[in-house]
Amino acid sequence: MAVKSAIQSGSQSFKSGGYDQQRRAIAIHQPLIGQVKSAKVLDESIELRQKLMNRVQQFIAPLATKDIILALAFGERGGMRPERRTLFLQTGTAHLMAISGLHISLAALFGWALARGIQYLFRNRYIGLWFPMLLGWITATLYVWLSGANPPALRAFLALSIWMLLRGKGINWTPWQVWLRIITLLLIFDPLMILSDSLWLSCLAVAGLIFGFNGFHCLVG
Structure with a gap:
């Protein structure tokens, strides 16, 4: 297998306004690019x-x-x-078409809604917050696995897991506090995320939603 470094393959990244292939390669932990010259099947079993x-x-x-x-x-x-x-x-x-936070959140929402529907069959004392959150988390986990567990999906899943844990523990943080702390924990978990454009686009999108929701709430209130 011939291997060449991402620095060599991403020389066009130095052009002003061009696509920074080297930066993306480092952000997704793929500093090397391989090219298969020949191959043969050793095991025909599939996952x-x-x-x-x-x-x-x-x-x-x-x-x-x-x-x-x-x-x-x-x-x-x-x-x-x-x-x-x-x-x-x-x-x-x-x-x-790229699996990211929107898709993971919708999968978790589907699991949560399914659990809430099932809870209509429960007695009142068995109806609580943990069952919908657990089923939503399991649904999101399965979807991340089905989608190939790409870095944006894993990042969104980690953020969703942190948010669910906060809700389950009854920690009353403001949306901005949750937003800042999740970003901090993500960067502690993987410092190279700071080079990912998709991370900051996702963060700005969530910030826009929080700002818009708070502004709408102030207008209505």
Whole structure:
């Protein structure tokens, strides 16, 4: 296997306004790029995730949107049709195909809503906060695993786990306090995240939501 450093492959990153490939490689802990010259099969067994993906591919084969389903369910965008990829780029919606905080939060919300529906069958003394949060966390965990556990998904999952722990412990922090502390814990967990553009875009998006919600609450109040 021939290996070359990301510094050599990312020489165009020094161009003003260009894509910084070297910075991204360091941020996602991939400082080296390998090229396979030859290979042979040593073990034909496949992991459970790949088995599920193969079954889903067979089931959705007749659908015209099968490439979108694979991208959203498993994080596999390699089979995206060129014309559809171009459409997403032109409309500014290509980021929706990348599994990140939005998708992880929706998965957790689905689990939480399912648990709340199940709780209608419980006695009052068994209805509490932990069951919906636990099922939401498990649902988010499964979705992160299905999507391939890419760095943005793992980062969002870690932030979601911290937030759920705070809610479960009854810690009453303001949204801005939670926002700042989660960013701090993420950077302590992985200092190289500071080089990730997606981290700061996600942080700014959440800050915008907090600011907008607080402004709307003040207007209504």
